[in-house]
Amino acid sequence: MVLIGSHPILGFAVYFYSLGATVILAARKMDQLKSTAKEIELLGGKCDVMQLNIRDANQALEAVNQIVAKHGKLNGLVNNAGGQFHSPASKMTPNGFATVVDLNLMGTFYLCKAAFDGYMGEHGGTIVNIVADCRNGFPGMVHTGAARAGIINMTKTLAIEWGPYNGIRINCVAPGMTISSGMKNYPEKVLDGFIANGWMNPSGRFGTESEMAASVVFLLSPAASYITGVNLPVDGGYSLSRSDAKGPEAMYNPKGSLMRPYIGWPSDEKAAIQEVDAPTGIVKLFEKYKALAVNGINRDSKL
């Protein structure tokens, strides 16, 4: 039984095929949750939905209590809900900053605490917190950088404090730029910038939801049973290269990526993520990734 805060995230299908869990999707908009649940069921997965605003600590505890009452347990929690807006720090209001900290840092804490109080403190469990690449600061998004860095540190503390409680493990995944519905939240100009520079990292491309999902599944699974308190960047090496003094262009391959994208799990066509609900430029990019995932990649492949 795994509670995932938010809707279509990071390639859910992965989880069902690999671990056979029942997944509870929780977010504010029920319509989106229901349509995602339908897709999951069509793929053969088991799924339930519930309305939840993670910014409300009482709702978080109530959600966990409801799940335990209905399903008898809560073995896993993925804190995926989150987001921010783009703004230089000089133009950001205190309330704008606080709002993003409230959503990401406070919301993640509320759900971790609710899972602990409502089930895991007594029975154990595994938690994965989705953060973002904040290794070198986060220009344009000071609020989310601070909030995500807070989550990474909180994760380390909880790993130490809660490990002894029936072996709770808690880790973070830090996605690099990932093709997802989240891209709808950014103005076209910002997206154009993402697309123009997306190749300037060791992978030469964006990540896919399936690539994020696979890492989440690994950390939730018994295969990661000796891993706790870590932040796993899943970013094609992007976070390693941001502060290069000579400028990243010097290092990368302008023709695009030689790292074949991974889309879907397992190789069953039905389970592959075929579409992404995102602006046109991002969808076009995804179409190219799909072709590369299926046909392979070589030195002449261009993203």
Ligand SMILES: CCCCCCC/C=C/C(=O)SCCNC(=O)CCNC(=O)[C@H](O)C(C)(C)COP(=O)(O)OP(=O)(O)OC[C@H]1O[C@@H](n2cnc3c(N)ncnc32)[C@H](O)[C@@H]1OP(=O)(O)O
């Ligand atoms: C160059 C950068 C590299 C970027 C890499 C990006 C990688 C990350 C990608 C992703 O995370 S994908 C996920 C995308 N999804 C989102 O980001 C969702 C975004 N939106 C939200 O979650 C919410 O809108 C919000 C930001 C949490 C705000 O929610 P809320 O409804 O509570 O806000 P308001 O009450 O409207 O406003 C509160 C406060 O914040 C200010 N504000 C809100 N939006 C903006 C904005 N777009 N620009 C500037 N300021 C904003 C707002 O003005 C309020 O402040 P005050 O005016 O009261 O001072």
Ligand SMILES: NC(=O)C1=CN([C@@H]2O[C@H](COP(=O)(O)OP(=O)(O)OC[C@H]3O[C@@H](n4cnc5c(N)ncnc54)[C@H](OP(=O)(O)O)[C@@H]3O)[C@@H](O)[C@H]2O)C=CC1
């Ligand atoms: N895509 C990317 O490039 C990257 C994404 N990330 C992070 O990965 C996570 C998933 O991103 P992605 O799928 O792209 O983004 P989306 O914007 O598509 O998903 C965000 C989800 O969070 C839910 N959510 C937002 N606020 C709340 C709330 N108060 N209570 C409950 N649910 C909420 C939304 O549902 P609803 O609105 O219905 O509540 C939505 O399902 C986010 O934390 C994001 O910041 C990190 C780095 C890069």
